[in-house]
Amino acid sequence: MKKLSQIAMLTLLTCLLPLLSLVSEAAMDRDKLLKDPGVYGTFAVFQVDEDWWKLDKPARMSAVSEMKAVFQKHSETVITDAYLLRGLVEKADFLVRIHSPEILSNQNFLIDLMGTTLGKHLKNTYTFNGITKALAYVPSFPEELKAELKTPPPQGSPYVIVVPIRKDAEWWISGQDARNGMMKEHTDATVSYLKTVKRKLYHASGLDDWDFITYFETSKLDDFNNLVIGLLKVKENRHNKRFGDPLLLGTIRPLDEILEILSR
Ligand code: HEM
Numbered sequence: 001m002k003k004l005s006q007i008a009m010l011t012l013l014t015c016l017l018p019l020l021s022l023v024s025e026a027a028m029d030r031d032k033l034l035k036d037p038g039v040y041g042t043f044a045v046f047q048v049d050e051d052w053w054k055l056d057k058p059a060r061m062s063a064v065s066e067m068k069a070v071f072q073k074h075s076e077t078v079i080t081d082a083y084l085l086r087g088l089v090e091k092a093d094f095l096v097r098i099h100s101p102e103i104l105s106n107q108n109f110l111i112d113l114m115g116t117t118l119g120k121h122l123k124n125t126y127t128f129n130g131i132t133k134a135l136a137y138v139p140s141f142p143e144e145l146k147a148e149l150k151t152p153p154p155q156g157s158p159y160v161i162v163v164p165i166r167k168d169a170e171w172w173i174s175g176q177d178a179r180n181g182m183m184k185e186h187t188d189a190t191v192s193y194l195k196t197v198k199r200k201l202y203h204a205s206g207l208d209d210w211d212f213i214t215y216f217e218t219s220k221l222d223d224f225n226n227l228v229i230g231l232l233k234v235k236e237n238r239h240n241k242r243f244g245d246p247l248l249l250g251t252i253r254p255l256d257e258i259l260e261i262l263s264r
Helices: 002-033 050-054 057-073 103-114 143-148 169-173 176-188 221-232 235-239 255-263
Strands: 040-048 079-084 094-100 122-131 159-167 197-203 212-218 240-243 248-252
Touching: 002 079, 040 103, 040 212, 057 103, 057 255, 079 255, 094 103, 094 248, 103 122, 122 197, 122 212, 143 176, 159 221, 169 235, 176 235, 197 221, 212 221, 221 235, 235 240
Parallel strands: none
Antiparallel strands: 040 094, 040 122, 079 094, 079 248, 159 212, 159 240, 159 248, 197 212
């Protein structure tokens, strides 16, 4: 009897181990994609049309399940994050941030999403594309500033802000040394916010009408407001031909919660 239960336990472990390693591999991939250079980020903003709200509740719930299945289907090729913008941004209900090493995978995911019943009720009001890259200026900074930049970012923040930025021709024409100096000034103005603001930078020149897509997470929007005011005062800001417009502000929520709000 004891032997039988030992055999059963061994069989169970043999079945579970590959599954467990799959789960940790998937988690590792997410961390890696969010950290590595050479990863494409697509920010797709959607607004639900008027007709969606005229559907009855069962129809909306079934459409929501159909959309969830699309996220599931593409989870091996892209990682996704969902944000609720409804009420905080005009012409926008939710944002999906998609990452993968091939922008084709981001596109295939969005084609499927737009092809669902809910997708057909969505207006794609904005899309930004960018790629993550190795640091261009930090290597030129003093060691003390480099060390400060290693401050761990906050985790689990509720708010997201996305600011697309277009630089002027002067910025690109000025030499690396001049830009190193201006970016040091930019960084000096920001380091005190490292504890409350998590950031991620995407390079967009040639992939979009923008040069950068800047992405932030925080629980302290008052800090973010002061951070931006500080940055508006540094020389580098003279080279921001366009800053936001649109600027996106939303809340970071699980996909299920956002879809539940849309199916209410
Ligand atoms: C905690 C707050 C922030 C810190 C610590 C920070 C720091 C930095 C650093 C160190 C770089 C240079 C990266 C490199 O070496 O390539 C950089 C680049 C940049 N930052 Fe910030 N930043 C912050 C907030 C912001 C904000 C609020 C904006 C605008 C909304 C912004 C816009 C940019 C842009 C556009 C670049 C790219 C410049 C370029 O490559 O030419 N940053 N930031």
